[in-house]
Amino acid sequence: MNLLNPVLTIIGYVLVGIGAFCQVVAGIGMNRFPNFFVRLHAATICAIGGSFVPIIGCSLIALSIEEFGVIRFFLAGAGFVTAVFLLILAPVGSHLLAKAAYFSKAAVLYPKAVDLLEEDVERGEIRE
Amino acid sequence: MSDLYSLTPYVVLAVSALASTIAVYLAIIERDLIKAVLYSAIQSTFYALIFYLLMVPDIVLVYIPVAVGLLPAILIIAVKKTEKYEDVGGVPRTTSIIVLLSVTVFTLIAGYLLVVSHAITFDVFPSLDARLLAKWFLATTLWWNRLFSSMSPEAVTAIVWDYRGLDTYFETSVMYLAIIGALAIARYLDIPRKEYREDVMGMSIIGKMSTRVIMPMIIIVAISIALHGHLTPGGGFQGGVTGAVTVSLLIFIFSVYFATRFFKISIAILLRIIGLAGIVLSATIVAIIGFLIGQPAYIFQNQPKIIAQIGLPYEIGGNLISGTLLLFNTSEFLAVLMGFAILFLLLSIPEENVLEVIKGEVE
Amino acid sequence: MSRIIRAIPVAILTFIVYIVFTGSATHFDIVTGVIGAVIVGIVFGSVVITNTYKFLQLQRYFWGLAYALYYFFIAEVRAHYDVIKRILNPKMPINPGIVKIPIDVASDYSILAVANSITNTPGTVTVYVHPNKKYLYINWIDVVTREPEEARKAISYVFEKFAKKVFD
Numbered sequence: 267m268n269l270l271n272p273v274l275t276i277i278g279y280v281l282v283g284i285g286a287f288c289q290v291v292a293g294i295g296m297n298r299f300p301n302f303f304v305r306l307h308a309a310t311i312c313a314i315g316g317s318f319v320p321i322i323g324c325s326l327i328a329l330s331i332e333e334f335g336v337i338r339f340f341l342a343g344a345g346f347v348t349a350v351f352l353l354i355l356a357p358v359g360s361h362l363l364a365k366a367a368y369f370s371k372a373a374v375l376y377p378k379a380v381d382l383l384e385e386d387v388e389r390g391e392i393r394e
Numbered sequence: 395m396s397d398l399y400s401l402t403p404y405v406v407l408a409v410s411a412l413a414s415t416i417a418v419y420l421a422i423i424e425r426d427l428i429k430a431v432l433y434s435a436i437q438s439t440f441y442a443l444i445f446y447l448l449m450v451p452d453i454v455l456v457y458i459p460v461a462v463g464l465l466p467a468i469l470i471i472a473v474k475k476t477e478k479y480e481d482v483g484g485v486p487r488t489t490s491i492i493v494l495l496s497v498t499v500f501t502l503i504a505g506y507l508l509v510v511s512h513a514i515t516f517d518v519f520p521s522l523d524a525r526l527l528a529k530w531f532l533a534t535t536l537w538w539n540r541l542f543s544s545m546s547p548e549a550v551t552a553i554v555w556d557y558r559g560l561d562t563y564f565e566t567s568v569m570y571l572a573i574i575g576a577l578a579i580a581r582y583l584d585i586p587r588k589e590y591r592e593d594v595m596g597m598s599i600i601g602k603m604s605t606r607v608i609m610p611m612i613i614i615v616a617i618s619i620a621l622h623g624h625l626t627p628g629g630g631f632q633g634g635v636t637g638a639v640t641v642s643l644l645i646f647i648f649s650v651y652f653a654t655r656f657f658k659i660s661i662a663i664l665l666r667i668i669g670l671a672g673i674v675l676s677a678t679i680v681a682i683i684g685f686l687i688g689q690p691a692y693i694f695q696n697q698p699k700i701i702a703q704i705g706l707p708y709e710i711g712g713n714l715i716s717g718t719l720l721l722f723n724t725s726e727f728l729a730v731l732m733g734f735a736i737l738f739l740l741l742s743i744p745e746e747n748v749l750e751v752i753k754g755e756v757e
Numbered sequence: 758m759s760r761i762i763r764a765i766p767v768a769i770l771t772f773i774v775y776i777v778f779t780g781s782a783t784h785f786d787i788v789t790g791v792i793g794a795v796i797v798g799i800v801f802g803s804v805v806i807t808n809t810y811k812f813l814q815l816q817r818y819f820w821g822l823a824y825a826l827y828y829f830f831i832a833e834v835r836a837h838y839d840v841i842k843r844i845l846n847p848k849m850p851i852n853p854g855i856v857k858i859p860i861d862v863a864s865d866y867s868i869l870a871v872a873n874s875i876t877n878t879p880g881t882v883t884v885y886v887h888p889n890k891k892y893l894y895i896n897w898i899d900v901v902t903r904e905p906e907e908a909r910k911a912i913s914y915v916f917e918k919f920a921k922k923v924f925d
Contacts, residue, residue, distance in 0.1 A: 375896075377853065
């Protein structure tokens with residue numbers, strides 16, 4: 267375990283660094299992108315690259331600190347479970363937001379290259 | 395250098411008193427009411443600083459959100475609904491001078507009182523004794539001497555349920571009284587019976603399927619938080635609130651008619667009563683044992699004390715359970731989870747049904 | 758009876774989550790974990806599980822592992838790189854739109870896996886699932902094609918293949 271600890275620490279710090287970078291880029295993207303639907307892609311970077319990855323990194327760092335004793339497994343385990351929750355729930359939030367914004371017309375999809383959903387709604391295939 | 399250090403609070407106090415006085419004056423003579431509200435918020439901020447220096451951090455914690463946040467917000471809304479400018483030609487000069495003078499006098503009196511208090515306590519910042527006390531608590535919640543310890547490594551749970559058990563009991567009883575009030579108001583109401591239909595009700599299939607996967611995990615994490623409250627950060631209330639997320643997910647993602655398959659209000663009330671009985675039992679269990687075997691014991695006693703030599707075992711087979719703390723956390727988890735389930739279910743009764751019931755009662 | 762059989766996989770899954778979250782495996786953890794997992798399994802078993810038999814097929818776990826490895830180390834990295842490049846590019850080359858892709862899987866969990874995989878990769882967001890569960894509507898940051906089959910090859914073909922192996 268002693269030999270593994272520095273490796274875990276380095277991997278953890280690299281993952282946290284990636285997370286920080288992704289958060290900054292996602293913030294820039296939030297500002298630059300033109301409308302709600304495109305901003306959702308920046309939000310995805312925020313959720314996966316900016317939250318999921320650094321939480322895993324924090325768990326690895328916690329695992330590598332032996333001074334914490336038994337408590338470090340609690341920290342790491344809570345981190346892993348949180349990361350899995352995030353992985354399952356973050357896309358659901360994005361999807362439900364996108365769906366609600368689209369059908370309530372709260373956000374307008376412009377600029378757009380193509381909108382096949384609108385065409386299907388107009389044809390009466392989908393009633394929402 | 396140390397002189398300068400001990401002078402700092404007085405300098406800050408004087409500056410903030412002066413600045414708040416100026417802000418009050420500006421707020422009074424300003425004709426644009428929005429700006430006046432802002433000046434008043436600035437004055438409140440300085441007052442918060444003064445309160446902090448006078449060593450009342452709990453008042454600061456209440457004062458900042460209310461006086462700096464809530465009050466100006468309400469005032470600004472009120473101003474927006476009415477008129478932005480005072481139509482009388484400002485406040486007369488004499489009135490404003492009187493107000494300014496009285497505020498100055500108040501500040502001077504407050505400063506004088508501070509100096510007097512300094513003469514008594516010789517210190518303005520929180521003394522180092524307080525930190526010693528905290529260290530003592532952290533060190534002795536799990537100690538070799540059972541007579542002075544609650545045998546739990548988690549200091550917060552130890553203080554909440556053992557050292558200050560009676561306080562916590564009254565705090566939690568406030569919430570239970572609130573739920574009893576809600577139940578009493580809604581005593582004739584019930585969730586209408588309706589078949590749950592997968593294709594019509596609720597959110598999209600992605601939301602439903604992921605909720606199906608995540609619900610048992612949320613509940614098990616809540617159970618873990620509650621049952622390990624005496625070992626790691628957490629406890630019964632935290633676990634119960636985490637678990638209550640499941641009920642709200644069931645109601646909002648699926649439908650209230652789907653949620654009633656798991657949590658009927660009557661069953662939730664029953665389980666909540668079991669949880670409350672568990673809390674009462676854990677509070678009195680040592681006293682009951684003492685009564686039965688004829689030894690002195692206290693209510694809310696956990697480990698043996700010097701004049702009450704009985705207590706619950708703090709470990710079973712080498713596993714720390716901290717006596718009553720585990721019982722408290724388990725019962726509190728059940729009671730809080732079911733209390734929130736009742737509230738969510740009551741809140742999701744459709745308004746038409748409520749109106750029907752009310753009409754029936756009136757006529 | 759079927760209720761109890763369905764409860765078993767849920768109980769095992771929740772027990773694993775319990776032990777991982779707790780981070781220790783003393784007797785206290787195992788006893789409380791088993792009690793909690795059994796209660797949760799009985800309450801939620803019939804909601805979560807439709808076919809218990811699938812849990813016994815070991816090849817599904819290997820496919821799941823392969824899915825996770827492919828997803829985290831290839832799909833996510835590629836998608837992140839692509840969108841980050843678009844954000845940092847001064848001209849911001851985006852061409853957003855909603856495309857329709859066919860999806861051919863049997864179980865609801867496969868649809869969840871495919872849709873969540875699509876949403877979790879930056880650049881694509883699932884906006885709507887067709888009521889007959891045969892089409893997904895995807896908001897795509899760079900619409901290359903509007904033909905459903907070609908879009909499927911570009912976005913979801915690999916996810917669908919893995920999801921079918923794991924969940925169907």
